[in-house]
Amino acid sequence: MRDGLRPSDGSDRVAASAWSLMPTPILHNANTAIEERLDALSKELEDHLKCDVLSFLGPLWTGVDGVIREAVEDRRPRRKSLAVLLETDGGYIEVAQRIADTFRRKYRRVEFVIPDHAMSAGTVLVMSGDAIHMDYYAVLGPIDPQVVRRGGGGLIPGLGYLVQYKRLIEKSNKGQLSPAELAFLINKFDPAELYQYEQSRELSKTLLQDWLVKYKFKNWRRTKTRGRQVTRPMRVERAAKIAEDLSDSDRWHSHGRGISMAVLRRVLRLQIDDFGADRELNHKVRQYHKLLVDYMGRRAHVGVTHWPGHYTPFMGASNA
Numbered sequence: 001m002r003d004g005l006r007p008s009d010g011s012d013r014v015a016a017s018a019w020s021l022m023p024t025p026i027l028h029n030a031n032t033a034i035e036e037r038l039d040a041l042s043k044e045l046e047d048h049l050k051c052d053v054l055s056f057l058g059p060l061w062t063g064v065d066g067v068i069r070e071a072v073e074d075r076r077p078r079r080k081s082l083a084v085l086l087e088t089d090g091g092y093i094e095v096a097q098r099i100a101d102t103f104r105r106k107y108r109r110v111e112f113v114i115p116d117h118a119m120s121a122g123t124v125l126v127m128s129g130d131a132i133h134m135d136y137y138a139v140l141g142p143i144d145p146q147v148v149r150r151g152g153g154g155l156i157p158g159l160g161y162l163v164q165y166k167r168l169i170e171k172s173n174k175g176q177l178s179p180a181e182l183a184f185l186i187n188k189f190d191p192a193e194l195y196q197y198e199q200s201r202e203l204s205k206t207l208l209q210d211w212l213v214k215y216k217f218k219n220w221r222r223t224k225t226r227g228r229q230v231t232r233p234m235r236v237e238r239a240a241k242i243a244e245d246l247s248d249s250d251r252w253h254s255h256g257r258g259i260s261m262a263v264l265r266r267v268l269r270l271q272i273d274d275f276g277a278d279r280e281l282n283h284k285v286r287q288y289h290k291l292l293v294d295y296m297g298r299r300a301h302v303g304v305t306h307w308p309g310h311y312t313p314f315m316g317a318s319n320a
Contacts, residue, residue: 034295039308041288046308048281051081051111055292058303058314060091060121065098067312071305072106081109084129085289090120090141093204100128100211110215113275114138115289117258123246124204128211130218135276139258143204143246205243212239216271242268 046053054071058064072082082103103110111131112118118126119141126132126140134140217235222228245251245268246259264270276282296304301313 031299034291035311038288038291038295038306038311041284041291042306042308045083045085045284045288048284049081049083049111050079051083051109052079052107053083053085053307055085055288055304055306057087057292057296060088060095060099060125062092062095064091064303065095065102067305067314068099069102071307071310071312072102074310075106075307078106080107081111082107083111083113083133085113085115085285086118086122086126087114087116087289087293088118088122088125090122093121093124093200093207096121096125097203097207100125100207103128113285114140115285117141119258121204124208124211127208128215130215131273132216132270133273133275134261134264135274135282136261137276139260140264141258142248142251143208143243201247205247208243208246209236209239212242238269242270 042053042055052075054068054075056064056068084103100110109130110128111133112126112129113133114126115135115138117139119139120143123140124143213232213235217230217239220230220235222230261272261274264272275285292304292306295301296313299313303314305312
């Protein structure tokens, strides 16, 4: 068990050193009883889905990828398929990439179950799955990975920064820039920061596109309406369109806006499996998720990884 989560460097990462792993209680007390119940509910979900189930609830900050790696590598015995019950507000796209690589290193098939929300970099991570399970209430989000401003100030949505810079440049080209806007443009926008945000945006789009083609679309053989044979260029084109749509901040208007299963199906034409349509599965997912969230809240855990027999919480967090 690790003794803490630390950033990989001291400049462009959240100060994750404030996180610490809390030991799982060994005494037979109320906490032990709840964790035993969580184990039982997780095993029921595994039996229903016929795969391993790993839950992660929390931000995708530096260090989380290492904790998930340990959880996956320690799993013995291990099935061929993994279902990830995920709830996250997002975080670093690089962390999402390393988590996806870890899952694929150990499992042939990976599915994601979203009982509530997976936003930003979490949405990109979900697109690395062979299948996505949601219900009417669950949401994904625009792909707008969070980045750290130099000199402090915490995490900010990178696309919002880029959009505002673009708008100011357009006004400048038209001679419509006010003195206040000019001063702001000169003093607040750093070319190095702009490049960092652009690279985060492009990495998000590239990963989402590549993962969709490789995993989600791999069994897409015929078009639904005309029955045409689907070629690789068609898969690439569809994936690129989805990546572009999800990174369009003007379309979604908000970094934190939820995109429902219905919208994902209708507008983005993504195949989403509705776990709410399976009464037994719906009951098992909601019962397990509710207890896990309630327990985390009662113990003030910022995040947690859980699978049968292992509850690993994160205590105390700082994103500034």
